[in-house]
Amino acid sequence: MVSINVENVGLVYRLRQKISLARKTPAVQHTGGRVSEAGGRKTVIALEDLSFSLEAGDRLGLVGSNGAGKTTLLKVLYGIYEPTMGKVEMKGRVDALFNISLGFRKEATGRRNIVLRGLINGWSLDQINDRMDAIIEFSELGDFIDLPFKTYSQGMAARLAFSVATSLEPEILLMDEWIGAGDARFQEKAKRRMEEIAEKAGIIVLASHNHGLLKRTCNKILELDKGRLKAFLPVDSWEETG
Numbered sequence: 051m052v053s054i055n056v057e058n059v060g061l062v063y064r065l066r067q068k069i070s071l072a073r074k075t076p077a078v079q080h081t082g083g084r085v086s087e088a089g090g091r092k093t094v095i096a097l098e099d100l101s102f103s104l105e106a107g108d109r110l111g112l113v114g115s116n117g118a119g120k121t122t123l124l125k126v127l128y129g130i131y132e133p134t135m136g137k138v139e140m141k142g143r144v145d146a147l148f149n150i151s152l153g154f155r156k157e158a159t160g161r162r163n164i165v166l167r168g169l170i171n172g173w174s175l176d177q178i179n180d181r182m183d184a185i186i187e188f189s190e191l192g193d194f195i196d197l198p199f200k201t202y203s204q205g206m207a208a209r210l211a212f213s214v215a216t217s218l219e220p221e222i223l224l225m226d227e228w229i230g231a232g233d234a235r236f237q238e239k240a241k242r243r244m245e246e247i248a249e250k251a252g253i254i255v256l257a258s259h260n261h262g263l264l265k266r267t268c269n270k271i272l273e274l275d276k277g278r279l280k281a282f283l284p285v286d287s288w289e290e291t292g
């Protein structure tokens with residue numbers, strides 16, 4: 051059974067430079083984690099004592115101001131960073147969409163990029179060809195599918211990235227803000243596809259500043275404030291207070 055369990059997780063970025071923090075910044079800090087200095091080294095506490103769990107069917111919206119720790123948390127869940135403290139248990143096949151153009155060849159066509167992404171994900175050429183038409187249809191890129199990726203607008207790139215990633219039948223899908231790059235109609239389609247993934251006993255975690263998108267797409271909200279958990283609640287309760 052697919053699940054995510056995060057227990058007392060902390061993540062500290064240790065910087066190489068030795069910079070003095072002797073002078074206090076006068077302005078009130080609304081963004082970022084907490085900067086501190088230990089042994090002459092600067093560190094940023096990006097996540098602190100974070101605990102929550104998700105089960106099959108959950109679509110979690112991650113919110114918080116700039117630098118609150120959303121991307122860091124996604125990277126910890128994906129296994130890019132080991133938590134400095136606590137533990138993360140992920141049960142299920144994890145796919146991530148952090149950056150639209152990540153893994154796409156700029157000079158290759160959309161169609162060729164679908165093949166390359168499929169191969170990277172371990173599909174056979176037959177499996178890729180079987181899914182090709184459905185992926186292209188979902189992306190609605192039409193004739194652009196045979197033009198180089200570099201000719202795509204941000205939203206078009208987002209459409210292709212989303213169509214491919216969600217066709218990989220992920221059990222856990224981690225996504226950063228960029229999904230908002232799609233237009234309203236595509237977002238509606240994307241929402242339905244995310245519901246389908248969640249209905250097939252999957253989990254989706256989506257970080258965004260677009261509260262409308264999260265309210266339409268998610269069933270739970272986790273709010274971070276300077277790396278700490280501020281709220282973890284059903285989206286309906288957040289709609290009342292958020």
Ligand SMILES: Nc1ncnc2c1ncn2[C@@H]1O[C@H](COP(=O)(O)OP(=O)(O)OP(=O)(O)O)[C@@H](O)[C@H]1O
Pocket residue numbers: 063064081082083084094095096114115116117118119120121122123
């Ligand atoms: N590679 C890094 N080295 C040092 N500090 C980092 C690094 N990446 C992020 N941080 C710091 O960690 C904290 C959390 O950053 P993160 O990118 O997770 O925030 P976020 O909530 O995704 O922000 P945004 O909404 O602006 O995308 C910030 O204080 C940021 O400065």
